[in-house]
Amino acid sequence: MEGLVKKLNRRNFIRVSAIAGGGFVLGFNFLSSCSPEQRPGQLIDLNAFVKIDTNGEITIMNPNPEVGQGVKTALPILVAEELDVDWKDIRVEQAGLDTNKYTRQVAGGSGSVRESWESFRKVGATARQMLINAAAMGWAVSADTCHTENGMVVHKKSGKKAKYGELVERAATLDVPQEVNLKSNAAFKLIGKRIANVDNQAIVTGQFKYGIDTKREGMLYATIIRPPAFGQLLESLDDTAARKSPGVKQVLKFENKIAVLGQSTWEVLQGAKMVKAEWKDDGILESTTDYSKNLKSVLLNEPKEESRRKDGNVLEAFSSAAKVVELDFEAPFLAHNTMEPMNFFAHVKKDSAELYGPIQTPERTRTRIAELLGIPEEKIAIMMTRMGGGFGRRLMSDFVEEAATVSKLAGNIPVNVIWSRESDMSGGFYRPMYSYKYKAAVDNDNKLIAWHHHSVGVGSSAASGDSFPAGAVANFQVDTEEYKSPVSTAPWRAPTHNFIGFSEQSFIDEIAHKIGKDPVAFRLEMLEQAKNNPIGKVNYNPDRFATVIKKAAEVAEWGKKKAGNVFQGFAAHFSxxxxxxxxxxxxxxxDGKLKLKKIYCVADCGTVVNLSGAETQLEGGIIDGIGHAMYAELTLTKGKPDQTNFNTYRMIRMREVPEVEVHFIQNNEKPTGLGEPGLPPAGPALANAVFAASGVRLKTQPFIKSGLFA
Incomplete structure (x- = not known):
């Protein structure tokens, strides 16, 4: 693959010279000139920023939130690769929200690397070309006769060399190149290698500070008391005892909540226990059993909403089918359970505000805070800290809004609002509870001719119209509905895919079993249909999909007799x-009990940017997927969460983690998402293995309730 020539629009180039210590700063806004094609519902990252000082120090800013997905390392790698520098000479800093320098600073949808692939590389390539031009001018030679090596420009014929730091002041005076060459994949020195996370040393030595560690002069800590059940309103409040509690400075009522402010987290948590609050029910408060019954009743009726997708005529196909296969599935509420509970620092002043903490959507959050406080957005500063987990929970801005509101009501003082674990688990947002109904038809030749999916979710619809096997079935219909509820729900790692991956892949296995076909061969057969005779829109590449399926079957020795009493289950998902x-x-x-021993994983995520980061993302996603499918469940009793801490909310334990073997398909395609795709196939692969071993088809989570496991 040859290097790519990319044209730049000078009007979209930002250069600031004469920075402290000399040197220059390079930044790009590619939104209007060379952004990748934007697709609805996807998160687009378009900017980068690099600084080179005269002393040779190179600083690369990471503008995107670091939520544990490794973006603070991966994005700077893209710049450093094209800049042609040694990674050990790079310094990485976290940027705050800055819509003048950066665009779309978001962590979500596995989109940071995917949508920054070209723009970040252009930053490095442009900086490198300007340094080459500066050296060529000083040596009175053609820039075409110069090249770069590990942070220096070299003129091979004369033997002259110059370090980047010696060239930056002249480079800062030059015009921006109209074209830059990007490296071919074969020329990569950093991309595709294993590079340690830039924060590892600080994290393992306890030096790294998270939002929860924020301290400022004059700051008070705050905790928030929320309704004990979803659907309750604050009726009365007696804070007399709380105000007398040691260290408590203020007790404030706002919205439907109560804030207790004091000198330490311990003191405010103790003070909160002394608040006497009366709550009244606002309507009927439903329990998990109510939701289960009501969701299933919705599926007994004809769909009320327009079909998400409708190819052919499923009713006609079912009427003439040789065989019909049906299965129902149910998913519980799940908590996000980030290791670092929700927290945020806020100092709201008369006409400005400073916000500091872990947030996945800083720009959207700033807009919300501006509306809340009546302060112009340009007067609100948001600095992002590395997050102790997000999984979609920190896409929400409720905890930031609380911090800003409390700071203002408390008299414009700095506050750090910190949720307790119980508050975090019982008063936050959940992965919706879902109910699914599948129906498939096959003809006399055992060919799949119809597929109907009908689902309903609490507070959210529960399906994607384009998910496989869409495009591979002549008659294909997807219907999904939302069940209204006071329970707050939000995206949870691999939104929608996290459960539909289980239900679809389990149902595909059930169809294969009913018609006597090998599950892997059955999937490949459908992909051939999608490739050679597609039905409607096909949003996946059948060849790439088939490649990962074949490779996974190969590395796992699918279909071969395994030593011992070992059974396998297969699943594949595109997200x-x-x-x-x-x-x-x-x-x-x-004793007949089952124990998970190993997961084989094959992924096609295009070009792998950081091999160690890519491996750990897949491993983490698999462990997360297995853990939640096996053990996790959040239930409600009359609107009140039953599980409020880790002693009652079951998570996977170290001894329960299986061996994970990861493989990547090597190609030169642009990188795709990786923070979430490893999770959806994990649960169904396990469930399908259970069926192979026991003949029991798992249809509800958590699996541990089946009694089949050791």
């Missing part, structure tokens, strides 16, 4: 433009 296939291996023990 966030990435193809992932997984094989789970179970061992049936002497």
């Amino acid at each position: 966030f433009e990435t193809y992932v296939a997984e094989v789970a291996e179970l061992e049936k023990q002497a």
Whole structure:
């Protein structure tokens, strides 16, 4: 693959010279000149920023929120690769929200690397070309006769060399190149290698500071008391005892909440226990059993909303089918349970505000805070800290709004609002509870001729119209509805895909079993249909999808007799433009109980930017997917969460984590999403292995309730 020539629009180039210590700063806004094609519902990252000082120090800013997905390392790698520097000479800094320098600073949808692939590389390539031009001018030679090596420009014929730091002042005076050459994949020195996370040393030594660690002079800590059940309103409040509690400075009522402010987290948490609040029910408060019954009743009726997708005529196909296969599935509410609970620092002044903490959507949050406080957005500063987990929870801005509101009501003083674990788990947002109904038809030749999906979710619809096997079935219909509820729901890692991956892949296995076909062969057969005779829109590449399926079957030795009492299950899913296939291996023990031993994973995520980061993202996603499918569930009793801490909300334990073997399909395609795609196939691979071992089809989560596991 040859290097790419990319044209730049000078009007979209930002250069600031004469920075402290000399040197120059390079920044780009590619929104109007060379942004990738934007697709509805996807998160687009378009900007970058690099600084080179006269002393040779190179600083690369990471503008996107770091939520544990490794973006603070991966994005600077893209710049450093094209800049042609040694990684050990790079310094990485986290940028704050700055819509003048950066565009779309978001962590979500596995989109940071995917949508920054070209723009960040252009930053490095442009800086490198300007340094070459500066050296060529000083040496009175053609720039075409110069090249770069590890942070210096070299003129091979004369033997002259110059370090970048020696050239930056002249480079800052030059015009921006109209064209830059990007490296071919074969020329990469950093991209595709294993590079340690830039924060690892500080994290493991305890030096790294998270939002929860924020301290400022004159700052008070605050905790928030919320309704104990979803659908309750504050009726009365007696804070007499709380105000007398040691360290408590203020007790404030706002919206439907109560804030307790004091000198330490311990003191405000103790003070909060002394607040006497009376709450009244605002309507009927539903329990988990109510939701389960009501969701299933919705599925007994004809869909009320327009079909998400409708190819052919499923009713006609079912009427003439040789065989009909049906299965129902149910998903529980899930908490996000980030290791670092919700927190944010805010100092609201008369006409400005400073905000500091862990947030996945800083720009959208600033807009919300501006509306809330009546302060212009340009007067609100948001600095992002690295997050102790997000999983979609920190896409929401409720905890930031609380901090800003409390700071203002308390007299414009700095506050750090910190949620307790109980508050975080019982008063936050959940992965919606879902109910699914699947129906498929096959003809006399055992060919799949119809597929109907009908689903309903609490507070959210529960399906994607384009998910596989869409495009591979002549008659294909997807219907999904929302069940209104006071329970707050939000995106949870791999939104929608996190459960539909389980239900679809389990149903595909059930169809294969009913018609006597190998599950892998059945999937490949459908992909051939999508490739050679597609039905409607096909939003995945059948060849790339088939490749990961074949490779996973190969590395796991699918279909071969395994030593011992070992059974396998297969699943494959396409999400966030990435193809992932997984094989789970179970061992049936002497007492008949099942134990998960290993997961094989093959992914096609295009060009791998940081191999170690890519591996850990898939491993983490698989463990997360297995853990939540096996153990996690949040239930409600009359609107009140039953699980409020880790002693009652079951998470996967270290001894329960299986061996994970990861493989990547090597190609020169642009990178795709990787923070979430490893999760959806994990649960169904395990469930399909359970069926192979026991003949039991798992249809509800958590699986541990089946009694099948050791």
